[in-house]
Amino acid sequence: xxxxxxxxxxxxxxxxxxxxxxxxxxxxxxxxxxxxxxxxxxxxxxxxxxxxxxxxxxxxxxxxxxxxxxxxxxxxxxxxxxxxxxxxxxxxxxxxxxxxxxxxxxxxxxxxxxxxxxxxxxxxxxxxxxxxxxxxxxxxxxxxxxxxxxxxxxxxxxxxxxxxxxxxxxxxxxxxxxxxxxxxxxxxxxxxxxxxxxxxxxxxxxxxxxxxxxxxxxxxxxxxxxxxxxxxxxxxxxxxxxxxxxxxxxxxxxxxxxxxxxxxxxxxxxxxxxxxxxxxxxxxxxxxxxxxxxxxxxxxxxxxxxx
Amino acid sequence: xxxxxxxxxxxxxxxxxxxxxxxxxxxxxxxxxxxxxxxxxxxxxxxxxxxxxxxxxxxxxxxxxxxxxxxxxxxxxxxxxxxxxxxxxxxxxxxxxxxxxxxxxxxxxxxxxxxxxxxxxxxxxxxxxxxxxxxxxxxxxxxxxxxxxxxxxxxxxxxxxxxxxxxxxxxxxxxxxxxxxxxxxxxxxxxxxxxxxxxxxxxxxxxxxxxxxxxxxxxxxxxxxxxxxxxxxxxxxxxxxxxxxxxxxxxxxxxxxxxxxxxxxxxxxxxxxxxxxxxxxxxxxxxxxxxxxxxxxxxxxxxxxxx
Numbered sequence: 001x002x003x004x005x006x007x008x009x010x011x012x013x014x015x016x017x018x019x020x021x022x023x024x025x026x027x028x029x030x031x032x033x034x035x036x037x038x039x040x041x042x043x044x045x046x047x048x049x050x051x052x053x054x055x056x057x058x059x060x061x062x063x064x065x066x067x068x069x070x071x072x073x074x075x076x077x078x079x080x081x082x083x084x085x086x087x088x089x090x091x092x093x094x095x096x097x098x099x100x101x102x103x104x105x106x107x108x109x110x111x112x113x114x115x116x117x118x119x120x121x122x123x124x125x126x127x128x129x130x131x132x133x134x135x136x137x138x139x140x141x142x143x144x145x146x147x148x149x150x151x152x153x154x155x156x157x158x159x160x161x162x163x164x165x166x167x168x169x170x171x172x173x174x175x176x177x178x179x180x181x182x183x184x185x186x187x188x189x190x191x192x193x194x195x196x197x198x199x200x201x202x203x204x205x206x207x208x209x210x211x212x213x214x215x216x217x218x219x220x221x222x223x224x225x226x227x228x229x230x231x232x233x234x235x236x237x238x239x240x241x242x243x244x245x246x247x248x249x250x251x252x253x254x255x256x257x258x259x260x261x262x263x264x265x266x267x268x269x270x271x272x273x274x275x276x277x278x279x280x281x282x283x284x285x286x287x288x289x290x291x292x293x294x295x296x297x298x299x300x301x302x303x304x305x306x307x
Numbered sequence: 308x309x310x311x312x313x314x315x316x317x318x319x320x321x322x323x324x325x326x327x328x329x330x331x332x333x334x335x336x337x338x339x340x341x342x343x344x345x346x347x348x349x350x351x352x353x354x355x356x357x358x359x360x361x362x363x364x365x366x367x368x369x370x371x372x373x374x375x376x377x378x379x380x381x382x383x384x385x386x387x388x389x390x391x392x393x394x395x396x397x398x399x400x401x402x403x404x405x406x407x408x409x410x411x412x413x414x415x416x417x418x419x420x421x422x423x424x425x426x427x428x429x430x431x432x433x434x435x436x437x438x439x440x441x442x443x444x445x446x447x448x449x450x451x452x453x454x455x456x457x458x459x460x461x462x463x464x465x466x467x468x469x470x471x472x473x474x475x476x477x478x479x480x481x482x483x484x485x486x487x488x489x490x491x492x493x494x495x496x497x498x499x500x501x502x503x504x505x506x507x508x509x510x511x512x513x514x515x516x517x518x519x520x521x522x523x524x525x526x527x528x529x530x531x532x533x534x535x536x537x538x539x540x541x542x543x544x545x546x547x548x549x550x551x552x553x554x555x556x557x558x559x560x561x562x563x564x565x566x567x568x569x570x571x572x573x574x575x576x577x578x579x580x581x582x583x584x585x586x587x588x589x590x591x592x593x594x595x596x597x598x599x600x601x602x603x604x605x606x607x608x609x610x611x612x613x614x
Contacts, residue, residue, distance in 0.1 A: 152609030182607040184569035185528050214562035214600040215569075218524040221492050255521035262491035262522075293521040300489040302459030 002306055005265045006230040007257060008206065009035055010044040012063065013078055014250055015238030016056045017047065019288060025059045027284045029066040034280055035235070038273035040253075042074040043067060044097070044232070048084030064091040074137075080111055082124040088136075089128060095137040096129070097175065098122055100166060102158050103148035106179075115162065119169050126170025140166030141175035141208065145191065147182030156191050160198045173203045177232075178219065181212020181249070185222035192226040206230035209251050211237065211291075216251035217259055224265075231256060236278040237291030252292030254278070261305050271305060309613055312572045313537040314564060315513065316342055317351040319370065320385055321557055322545030323363045324354065326595060332366045334591045336373045341587055342542070345580035349381040350374060351404070351539070355391035371398040381444075387418055389431040395443075396435060402444040403436070404482065405429055407473060409465050410455035413486075422469065426476050433477025447473030448482035448515065452498065454489030463498050467505045480510045484539075485526065488519020488556070492529035499533040513537035516558050518544065518598075523558035524566055531572075538563060543585040544598030559599030561585070568612050578612060 012028055023031075032043055045067045046060030060077060067075040076095035079085040088096050100118045101107035107118060122140055129138045144151075145159050163174045176191065188207070195204050207223045209216050209231065220231055234250030257269045275295045282290060319335055330338075339350055352374050353367030367384060374382040383402035386392040395403050407425045408414035414425060429447055436445045451458075452466050470481045483498065495514070502511050514530045516523050516538065527538055541557030564576045582602045589597060 147607050147609075149608055152607070180607070181604065184566055186570040212600060212604045213565055214559065215524060215566050217522060218528045218566060221525045221528045252521065258520055259491055259522050259525060263493040293519060297488065297519045300454050300459070300487070301456055302454075 002264050002266045004229070005224070005260050005267055006042060006206075007040065007253060007260070007267055007269065008042040008044060008076065008230055008232045009040045009235060009253055010208070010232045010250060011234040011236070011238045011253070013044040013047050013057065014232070015234040015236075017054055018239030018249060019056065019285070021285060021288070022056045022058075023284055025062050027280065028059070028063050031235075031277070031280050032063070032067050032070075034277045036070045036073055038277055039267070039269035040274075041072060041268055042076060042095070042230075044076040044078060047078035047080070048087040048091075049080055061087065061091040064088075064093050068092050079125070081113075081121045082128065085125040085128055089132045089134075092134065093136060095139065096125065097139045097141050098125060098171075099141050099143045099177065100162055101143045101148075101179070102154045102162055103144040103151040105150040106144050106148050109150065115165075119165050122166055122169035122171060130170070138170070138172045139175050139206070140169070140171035140173075141177050142166070143177040143179045145176040145183075146178045146187055147180055149180050156194045159191055160194050163195045163199050163204065167199050167203060173205065174199060175206045175208060176204065177208035178210050181210035181215070183209065183219050184215055185218050188219045188222040189226050192223065192228060196227070201227050204228075206232065208232040210249050211251045212249065217255060220251065220256060220259070236281055238281060238288070252294075254294045255292045258294045258299070262303070264306060266306060271299060275299075309571050309573045311536070312531070312567050312574055313349060313513075314347065314560060314567070314574055314576065315349040315351060315383065315537055315539045316347050316542060316560055317515070317539045317557060318541040318543070318545045318560070320351040320354050320364065321539070322541040322543075324361055325546030325556060326363065326592070328592060328595070329363045329365075330591060332369050334587065335366070335370050338542075338584070338587050339370070339374050339377075341584045343377045343380055345584055346574070346576035347581075348379060348575055349383060349402070349537075351383040351385060354385035354387070355394040355398075356387055368394065368398040371395075371400050375399050386432070388420075388428045389435065392432040392435055396439045396441075399441065400443060402446065403432065404446045404448050405432060405478075406448050406450045406484065407469055408450045408455075408486070409461045409469055410451040410458040412457040413451050413455050416457065422472075426472050429473055429476035429478060437477070445477070445479045446482050446513070447476070447478035447480075448484050449473070450484040450486045450515075452483040452490075453485045453494055454487055456487050463501045466498055467501050470502045470506050470511065474506050474510060480512060481506060482513045482515060483511065484515035485517050488517035488522070490516065490526050491522055492525050495526045495529040496533050499530065499535060503534070508534050511535075513539065515539040517556050518558045519556065524562060527558065527563060527566070543588055545588060545595070559601075561601045562599045565601045565606070569610070571613060573613060578606060582606075
């Protein structure tokens, strides 16, 4: 029985928040439609942050409303705090992710909050989620989990501590995010194993990996080996990387999907369709760097997907 | 005890043969010197093919002579046939690699030789190597080992058959080469294990991987898991990929070295020095695309190599 792996498409949030231009809502919706048509079943469609901070994502509620029309699509959003979570629940998002940066320096710089303050938000959000009429999935994501450009090394012990704290605060599960692209495959195995030992493997099923130093897919292999079944990725690696010009930030959805399908995993994705989705971005964002290799290289001669 | 992994630098051969311009011999030598200074201990410095076929590598004998001055450097060359091998042995190369394409269609197109004919060359070369005053290492490399743009799928059985035939012809060992960038990590594990079972793990220690679809370093992880201890790579991924514009052909030495060192393997390479070597290429080949992410991203804050 082939193992199902979920690719969680985060381009509409992590990709779009990293570029200067604001994509019109209609284009975002067309993009989402094309992703669903290609077999993507989870999309992080935006982030509930103040419009003045991230104008690129100011239409998130509208995008959520559009995305919810697709039966079978998990509509995910990022929320930086309880206020954002409230808006997310009101909009009908299926999954909320709250980032908690392992590096407190990064947390203060990014969100102007200490660990304790973010955990307090987590408790508030968990209570909201519990009280809401529709069941939403609440993920606490430990970001800078593999190192930080401000603090340097992030210890395994710190990641475990925060994962435990997020679960205690009421999260349904925890995610790990390699915000800075510092992770290497040995570290991925070790940190995931440590968190699994602390909170149970069923409570850490997803990784958000970056390709800043080209190790993105190698880190996916490590994640697969320790039982990870969800990987975030960005179509065309949209958004690049603020830390390294020319480096794709997020791993590229198309290359990831090809690798998984080639290895015999099932993703539910139609690769031929997926490889064409980036045309929407190429048309709407002329001149925006698009990353990844598989669309240009094409699928291998004779390549057949398992299903 | 950390595991030593050898990075075999093939840029001066595989990289240079793929670009239009011919690098002056003096620049090649300076490049080699810088690689050695950075801790590289094996370099494929050229190929003994007729100058009219590959003018870029016409000076290989001179480059070999220069490279041999570095004590502790294994000077490797590609040889397409016995004639090339003769020149290689005369020049004093330490390691000869003869490619045998698993896809016979590719073999005929590339070398105008059938499998049987290439194996005949192998027997001749093995005899030459045995008779030569200085001991050279003779590797038969199965290319298109993971698939071919002309034939499509290449079976595991074919690769095993050819590996056995190369050993029977007198090779010291066999290599596997993903010429077309078709390989995926599961396939790498399976094919390496099958060849190991047939000819012994000590006779297949190296892989030549391409990054055509972005799977290069993921495939390295798979190789490490099944006991591979040598990986070919090209500095700055020089040479790109004829099959996919914008795709690096060879995996990028700098990204590979960072990954291995970050994982705790020992490569003997000084990363800080290595990351600067590409400047030689940038200066000598203005406008030539240089690939890889680690040089631009830099090493992680606080990163220390093990030794």
